[in-house]
Amino acid sequence: MGKKKARTEAQQHVRKLIKAGKVKKKCCRSTPRCKRCPVRALKKAQAK
Secondary structure (H helix, E strand, O other): OOOOOOOOHHHHHHHHHHHHOOOOOOOOOOOOOOOOOHHHHHHHHHHO
16 A cells, blocks of 8 residues: 655645635536636646
């Protein structure tokens, strides 16, 4: 059994947004990604 990897700061931020209802839990994989997409939220948080 290996250790669990610690979440990055960006992942923690997106997790808070999901719990607050600002971001959806799963990506809908639509061609024009929606504004509440967790994938976009993570990319945006990593860019900061």
